[in-house]
Amino acid sequence: MKVGFIGFGEVASTLSRGLLDQGVEVLTCVEGRSPKTVDLAKSAGVELLLTFQEVVESSDVLLSTVVPDQAVHVAKEVGKNFKGVYADLNNVSPSTVKEALSYVSPGKTTDAAMMGGIKNGLKTPIIASGPGAEIFAELNQYGMNIEVIGLEIGQASALKMLRSAYTKGVSALLFETLYAAYQMDVDEVLLGYLNQTEGPFFQESATSRIKSSAFHAKRRAQEMDEVLEFLSYYEDPLMIRAACEFFHLLPARTGIIRKKPADYREMFREVDYKGE
Numbered sequence: 249m250k251v252g253f254i255g256f257g258e259v260a261s262t263l264s265r266g267l268l269d270q271g272v273e274v275l276t277c278v279e280g281r282s283p284k285t286v287d288l289a290k291s292a293g294v295e296l297l298l299t300f301q302e303v304v305e306s307s308d309v310l311l312s313t314v315v316p317d318q319a320v321h322v323a324k325e326v327g328k329n330f331k332g333v334y335a336d337l338n339n340v341s342p343s344t345v346k347e348a349l350s351y352v353s354p355g356k357t358t359d360a361a362m363m364g365g366i367k368n369g370l371k372t373p374i375i376a377s378g379p380g381a382e383i384f385a386e387l388n389q390y391g392m393n394i395e396v397i398g399l400e401i402g403q404a405s406a407l408k409m410l411r412s413a414y415t416k417g418v419s420a421l422l423f424e425t426l427y428a429a430y431q432m433d434v435d436e437v438l439l440g441y442l443n444q445t446e447g448p449f450f451q452e453s454a455t456s457r458i459k460s461s462a463f464h465a466k467r468r469a470q471e472m473d474e475v476l477e478f479l480s481y482y483e484d485p486l487m488i489r490a491a492c493e494f495f496h497l498l499p500a501r502t503g504i505i506r507k508k509p510a511d512y513r514e515m516f517r518e519v520d521y522k523g524e
């Protein structure tokens with residue numbers, strides 16, 4: 249099995265290491281890419297081909313792991329005449345993934361979405377849908393964690409959007425609730441009571457969400473734009489619109505946070521969330 253990566257950043261380098269350990273041949277091309285990408289590919293030990301076209305011709309499975317706004321562009325560049333299975337793993341909306349995969353022919357296409365950060369390596373849960381999803385999921389025999397959820401392009405990315413609507417909506421709510429509680433010095437007590445109804449791991453996940461909301465606010469705002477646009481096809485989403493606005497306004501209120509805060513109270517001390 250030969251797996252080719254288009255785009256070799258955090259996701260590709262993490263998955264590659266795991267796949268190489270399992271005896272899979274991994275290919276990429278770093279022609280014209282940044283020094284960071286070149287270093288990642290060299291240190292991962294994958295086979296470096298001279299052109300993206302060679303990667304296309306040599307791969308059984310091609311994984312697009314670029315950045316969201318390049319998903320359509322790369323599919324257009326490399327999808328023509330690809331004969332294997334092309335999986336788009338970028339964080340994009342169902343309409344974007346449909347557009348990107350429309351350029352892949354005659355290969356089979358897969359809409360794939362990571363349901364969490366890549367830090368868990370090959371075990372990171374990935375959901376997949378589309379005509380190529382079953383073949384893409386054969387990578388499970390090499391340690392990947394792919395669940396096929398449907399036959400249509402757009403189903404996996406839609407599920408990812410719905411999950412984002414929930415997790416980011418809750419994060420926005422938690423931030424505002426805890427910030428007010430912190431001002432009154434009752435945040436720890438509040439978390440204790442919430443733990444009783446929400447379960448034993450709630451406090452840890454709640455505080456982690458608050459810290460990463462602030463640290464990744466800019467990226468989250470872009471993701472919420474996509475979520476809002478997507479949900480607006482089905483309803484007039486008041487909560488998601490508010491959460492989207494929350495993430496757009498947050499960076500101005502917190503200032504630039506260069507390092508993920510170790511403690512949410514420490515972060516709240518620095519923040520002027522009143523927005524005056």
Ligand SMILES: NC(=O)c1ccc[n+]([C@@H]2O[C@H](COP(=O)([O-])OP(=O)(O)OC[C@H]3O[C@@H](n4cnc5c(N)ncnc54)[C@H](OP(=O)(O)O)[C@@H]3O)[C@@H](O)[C@H]2O)c1
Pocket residue numbers: 254255256257258259260280281282283284285313314315316318321322337338339340362364365366367
């Ligand atoms: N990281 C995560 O935990 C995570 C979780 C879920 C989904 N995702 C999605 O997975 C994708 C990859 O994420 P990542 O964290 O690996 O991103 P990343 O670290 O920023 O890496 C992106 C890679 O794509 C390359 N690239 C950009 N434009 C390209 C183009 N036109 N042609 C070829 N290569 C190109 C970049 O090269 P240069 O360095 O030269 O720009 C870099 O190697 C994203 O769409 C992201 O939304 C990531």
